[in-house]
Amino acid sequence: MKDTLIESIIQKEKERQDNHIELIASENFVSKDVLKATGSILTNKYAEGYPGKRYYDGCEYIDQIEQIAIDRLKKLFKVKFANVQPHSGSQANAAAIAALIKPGERILGLSLDSGGHLTHGYKINFSGTFYESSTYEVNSDGFIDYEKVLEKAKKFKPNLIICGFSAYSRIVDFKKFKEIADAVGAKLLADIAHISGLVAVGLHPSPVEYADAITSTTHKTLRGARGGIIMTNNEETAKMIDRWIFPGMQGGPLMHSIAGKAVAFREALQPEFQDYINNVVNNSRIFAEAFKKRKVKIISDGTDNHLFTIDVKKSYGLTGKEASILLQKNNITVNKNTIPFDTESPFVTSGIRVGTAAMTTKGFTGDDFKTLAKIIHKVLKNDDNVSIDVYNLLSKYKQNDE
Ligand SMILES: Cc1ncc(COP(=O)(O)O)c(C=O)c1O
Numbered sequence: 001m002k003d004t005l006i007e008s009i010i011q012k013e014k015e016r017q018d019n020h021i022e023l024i025a026s027e028n029f030v031s032k033d034v035l036k037a038t039g040s041i042l043t044n045k046y047a048e049g050y051p052g053k054r055y056y057d058g059c060e061y062i063d064q065i066e067q068i069a070i071d072r073l074k075k076l077f078k079v080k081f082a083n084v085q086p087h088s089g090s091q092a093n094a095a096a097i098a099a100l101i102k103p104g105e106r107i108l109g110l111s112l113d114s115g116g117h118l119t120h121g122y123k124i125n126f127s128g129t130f131y132e133s134s135t136y137e138v139n140s141d142g143f144i145d146y147e148k149v150l151e152k153a154k155k156f157k158p159n160l161i162i163c164g165f166s167a168y169s170r171i172v173d174f175k176k177f178k179e180i181a182d183a184v185g186a187k188l189l190a191d192i193a194h195i196s197g198l199v200a201v202g203l204h205p206s207p208v209e210y211a212d213a214i215t216s217t218t219h220k221t222l223r224g225a226r227g228g229i230i231m232t233n234n235e236e237t238a239k240m241i242d243r244w245i246f247p248g249m250q251g252g253p254l255m256h257s258i259a260g261k262a263v264a265f266r267e268a269l270q271p272e273f274q275d276y277i278n279n280v281v282n283n284s285r286i287f288a289e290a291f292k293k294r295k296v297k298i299i300s301d302g303t304d305n306h307l308f309t310i311d312v313k314k315s316y317g318l319t320g321k322e323a324s325i326l327l328q329k330n331n332i333t334v335n336k337n338t339i340p341f342d343t344e345s346p347f348v349t350s351g352i353r354v355g356t357a358a359m360t361t362k363g364f365t366g367d368d369f370k371t372l373a374k375i376i377h378k379v380l381k382n383d384d385n386v387s388i389d390v391y392n393l394l395s396k397y398k399q400n401d402e
Helices: 004-019 032-038 058-078 089-100 148-156 172-184 195-198 234-248 253-266 272-292 313-317 320-329 358-360 366-380 385-395
Strands: 079-085 107-110 132-136 158-165 187-191 213-217 228-232 307-311 333-335 352-356
Touching: 058 079, 058 195, 058 228, 058 234, 058 253, 079 234, 089 158, 089 187, 089 213, 089 228, 089 234, 107 148, 107 172, 132 148, 132 213, 148 172, 158 172, 172 187, 172 307, 195 272, 228 234, 253 272, 272 307, 272 313, 272 358, 307 313, 313 320, 313 366, 320 333, 320 352, 358 366
Parallel strands: 107 132, 107 158, 158 187, 187 213
Antiparallel strands: 079 228, 213 228, 307 352, 333 352
């Protein structure tokens, strides 16, 4: 690279990724093939429109790539219609919401501190600005109380209910959400950004039968290039989704990202991906149990998926911010996260969220996660003499690649 400044910073970031234990639940390490497609010459091409209907010429190969991505995605989630163009999970949600309801209509989503996402109706987001929004919450045990959601829906009368979350460690009952949506005449959007890898292999129930539209990111448990997707079984909804992605929300699709998504969808269709996700979920359970054994408070007391949130205030007398800084000093990367009914601001928080998808990709086993829980417990109890333990744990999985 001629730009040695950027190159040297990329190299430093690579070293950071190699030398830290990565527990941010929304991150992962993509394969070399995904990386190759994402860094390819496809970034040079403009392709506004869809396969066979482009506003620019020279799209004969671009069309093939996008169609392969669509076909693989449809096969992976057993859906009839798919759009692979959203630049991110947020843009997927913006287009799906616009396809399902009109500006000014009502959205009901899980509150941010209960584990919801900004795009599910948060006031400072487009979803809480261009739509009228309200929230449902988890109960004091950290679980979704479907009776309460129904009660709230009856009062608020939403046009759209959003389910599928950013920090919820339990199975989402999409059938119950559909019953609630039907009871109040609302549409249902399932945002499986976090759990899409689990849904793809059947380790989490699929919303396909129940939701009017399904959105996801492609870079979390699905382990693909960064971006978003939207799926539906309804032809009319599919037309609206396509229209709202382009020309509604976006211009030209990021074809290098779409190629990276296509490669990842193929990988996710292989039996090895099933094994990978099995390991992610088993490791998550083992990791949570190892904390519980030490009397650490976990929201909802455990996990069914790849992540969970630790109440560090109750367990260690620390804010999420303090805990994440302490861990970062010891080469362990987590994100501070609000806990249900948090009294701290989202910049401070009382919790940290941890996930096992990224380190399972690096090869971490259940025993490694048990060791890691011990190390984190030591750090948060302010015994920061753990650097050799972190080094030992990581050095087993050092990659010899570029
Ligand atoms: C549930 C959920 N939806 C949407 C998004 C947004 O994805 P992106 O960051 O790609 O816009 C996220 C990202 O964290 C998420 O957790």
